[in-house]
Amino acid sequence: MRRVTALLTVALLIITLLSACSKPSDKLSAAELLDLGEKYLLEMNYEQAVVYFNKLIEVEPMNPRGYTGAAEAYIGLELPEDSINIVHSGIKAINNFEESQPLFIWLEEFGDLMFAEDNFDISALAYEALLAENPQKEYAYKLAQVYIASDQIEKAIELLKNMAALLDDDDLLGEAERLERLLNDGLAAGLIQIIDVSPKNALIGRETTYSVTVRYASANADGCIIYAGANTGESALYKIYDEYILPDKYGIYTFQFSCVPVEWPDKAFGIYVNISAYPHPESWMPFSFDIYNLAK
Numbered sequence: 001m002r003r004v005t006a007l008l009t010v011a012l013l014i015i016t017l018l019s020a021c022s023k024p025s026d027k028l029s030a031a032e033l034l035d036l037g038e039k040y041l042l043e044m045n046y047e048q049a050v051v052y053f054n055k056l057i058e059v060e061p062m063n064p065r066g067y068t069g070a071a072e073a074y075i076g077l078e079l080p081e082d083s084i085n086i087v088h089s090g091i092k093a094i095n096n097f098e099e100s101q102p103l104f105i106w107l108e109e110f111g112d113l114m115f116a117e118d119n120f121d122i123s124a125l126a127y128e129a130l131l132a133e134n135p136q137k138e139y140a141y142k143l144a145q146v147y148i149a150s151d152q153i154e155k156a157i158e159l160l161k162n163m164a165a166l167l168d169d170d171d172l173l174g175e176a177e178r179l180e181r182l183l184n185d186g187l188a189a190g191l192i193q194i195i196d197v198s199p200k201n202a203l204i205g206r207e208t209t210y211s212v213t214v215r216y217a218s219a220n221a222d223g224c225i226i227y228a229g230a231n232t233g234e235s236a237l238y239k240i241y242d243e244y245i246l247p248d249k250y251g252i253y254t255f256q257f258s259c260v261p262v263e264w265p266d267k268a269f270g271i272y273v274n275i276s277a278y279p280h281p282e283s284w285m286p287f288s289f290d291i292y293n294l295a296k
Helices: 004-022 030-042 046-059 064-076 080-094 100-115 121-135 137-149 153-169 171-186
Strands: 190-198 208-218 224-234 236-245 248-261 270-277 288-293
Touching: 030 046, 030 064, 030 153, 046 064, 064 080, 064 100, 064 208, 080 100, 080 121, 100 121, 100 137, 100 248, 121 137, 137 153, 137 171, 137 190, 153 171, 171 288, 190 270, 190 288, 208 224, 208 270, 224 248, 236 248
Parallel strands: none
Antiparallel strands: 190 208, 208 248, 224 236, 224 270, 270 288
């Protein structure tokens, strides 16, 4: 009996799709357009997938899947700019931050993927679209890293300064000024950002193993090293616990180290990372640093 029920379910699904395929496209419901878009996407018939996802957008412009589905089809057609444009247009059309969250997530993940694959132009387009619709610190750092990795230091400085003014953010301004000093001194530049810390709390007085994931980019052709530590000795000084010599100019890396968190009267216990030239003298200035303050 279960087998008969399963067969009937499959048969009904096939009949539904065949029925939808036989209808004129302007008579299809939003659900039928979505089904056909997904069907053609799965079959790698990207031209038809684009047609049906775009028709879905016309019929149901508040449905994020119309935009992300079309974007995936455009990627299949090797049209990454079109994929970014369609998702960006969806954010504008939906015009609601919560409801367009899938579109923001899609753009950020696509930008990250393009960055990892050395496609800096497309990565920059994705992050620029994100910043245009939701100016925030994380997107600014990511776009600045793209500029640094593609040897556009001046552009990174200008971006960080503009975003610092817009968001009234001293951290962004500090990074811009640090990069500017390095550039004026004829030195290479780099940028590092903590993207995750686990656990996220400071277990005061108890030895804790922390995983710290960072994203980095550098314009230094001679080599770089990244360090991770914590303020376990003095409140304003960070002891280095781990280091990693970078095999390339940009990427993502996870440190792991153990330390005993300390409760300071004047400062939070925090995780510290920096990116520096390698090799470097005993006394040196890092290209960039980031600090993640932990909750108790």
